Amino acid sequence: MLKPKPMSRLLIAASRDQLAPVIAELYRHNLFHIEEYVDAGAEGYEGFKIGTPLSGASEKSADLIKIRAITSAVSLSADDVDKKPSCSMDELQTKIERELPLLEREVEELTVRRSKLDAREKELEQKIIELTPFADIPVDLNLYHGYKRFTTIAGYLSREVILNVPHEMHIAKGEGKNFIVVVYPTERRSEVEKTLQEAGFQSVPIPNESGSPKGRIEFYTGEIAALKKEILAISTQLEDVKKKHASFLVACEELLKAEVDQTEAPLRFATTKQTFVAEGWVPTDQVTTVTNSLIRAAEGKIFVTVVPTDPEHDSVPVKYNNPDFAKPTEVLMDVYSRPGYSEVDPTLMIAIVFPLFFGLILGDVGYGLILLIMAYGLRKFLKGEGGRQLLDVLRNASISTIFFGIIFSEFLGFPIPGWNPVLYSRHLMSEGGGHGPNIPELMVLSIWIGILHLTLGRILGMYNHAKQDHGHHRTLAIMANFGWLAVMWGILIAIWSTAAVPLMPNLTGLPVLATIPPVGFGLNVGHATGLVLLLAGIIFIARESVLEVIELPTIVSHVLSYARIVAVGLSSVAIAMVVNFMSITMFIEPQLKNLSVVGVIIILVGVVVFVIGHALNTALGILGGGLHSIRLHYVEFFTKFYKGGGRKYIPFGMKRRFTEE
């Protein structure tokens, strides 16, 4: 918790004939993050070379490529399939040998035919486009060609033109510009071209066809329809292949991927003629398990040891170590950056604080329920791991939304009947004796959240610097973080001593030390303390880096930024209330008093307004609640302590879904 999983660096050395069993064993465990061997003459690795793949690697890769070509042609992904294939692994193996080539040929033939038909369709469409302008000219298409002394041109003209050359001209009026066809004696070409060019003529190629233009267009349209039918038939055939072989294909892909991964693993190891050495990372608590099973697999003819590491210089892969409820939040961390191995992993804090912020912003039982249903309903469509995690985050956020909805007594913008808001109300209108909104209190509450969140961030910053830095720089960095805290709290104490703020300590009554004569302003103990903290803080910050001092105003802007929790929340309440007012008070209620046919239609309009309005507000609520909460973490919280940039832990192996060992 709050720390990535401890890792140990494992070194495995054995004779080359143990390669296959060792790799199989490592793959089965799915725990060993291989540190790839680079042939750069590292110390202790003189004379080693990068290994060569195990036998059968190229055949397996070729099969895998075939499978992938088929799955991409029928657009099949492993997430679309739920059930395992009914046959055993041996049967699957023989099926790959027997059926795969046939299936590949079938799919390839179909796709090749489909792309040929697609190309032909495009060609015909182009022809129709070329023919269309000629459709309004009552001239047969074979009359455009085959003259020795005459030239035909066609094109668009935006204004009228008079040619001083003997000619024949056809005009089809269009919007803005006219389409013209001109036949003129070839020897007068330059004159004609000049006149036309001056009139802004855009030439169009004359299609090399015969017959009436309209007839040709009809003919091509008919052909395109036939092509479309054929393409559709091929697509249905491909769809049939997909349906029939889906589970076989995904299982094959998984099986072959596992085999290819294993046969190609030696490419990442260091080898000599007789031996190989593999280095990698294993979670410290799994070291014994992995070691023992490796020794068993190699019948004792293997050397496995833990190599001492230095977490600062070795880039240790990072595996999250969180309790189950915080695991979905890892997706939000990865969007920003994975934590480094030696820094605090804030996933757990986000897992708690993010839903709280989301709930405080949206805070409505109705919307919470809608989101909860969405979080479960969308599971059918989002099957990838990242999608699942996001939906889990949404589920936690929606539960928090329902909780705060009860606190604020809100249901789709209505107050919950017979239930008054606990603590503070966000009801913008105080109709029917309810209370109006407690804006100042809510505002101060959100500022308090900001102050505490930022203080936590700075404390984590101090902790991180204490862990990661050394010597003089370490002291300076810790002091600078303390300085930022001192400035913030100094300003706060000075404010509390100057004016009474609701929900905050009132220090105006402290003994006065001095009075500034012209304004009669009493400087009390609080002011003095605040000033001392402020100055000390600035000095601490400047000692680390003088330039940082210009960042001081961000203290105020970052704290005030938390006011968005209330501000965005109130705006969503306001939208909900407006929707309710429009649909119910304006459309539905007046009609219910004396029902008529027109009245029923107006009521229906009111219902539509209600549904669309609340759908829109739900979407805005997800955006507002989600984006603003995560932004408060990314921008305000993380900038205080978080560096990130950790390397992802990718163990050698896979989670098998369709096949067995």
Added chain:
Amino acid sequence: MAAEVVAAVGGMTVEQIAASQLGMKALGAGIAVGLTGIGTGVAEMGIGSAAVGAVAENKDMFGLALLFTVIPETIVIFGLVVALLLLFV
């Protein structure tokens, strides 16, 4: 009484003055949200287009790009806060 006299001089009753004060508040709130909204929009315009470009080049930039894009959001939030304070405090 005195207030009414002063108001009468201006040709307005106390109710009218109260109503116009309310109107002014609403106007101020509207201006606060509207102008800060424009400000945020202008600021996010450049950042957003650059961010989309960066994400198109490298998908890992998404988190950072989102972060940069929403930084000016604070401006409109300040406007919203000012508007709320004007209307309700």
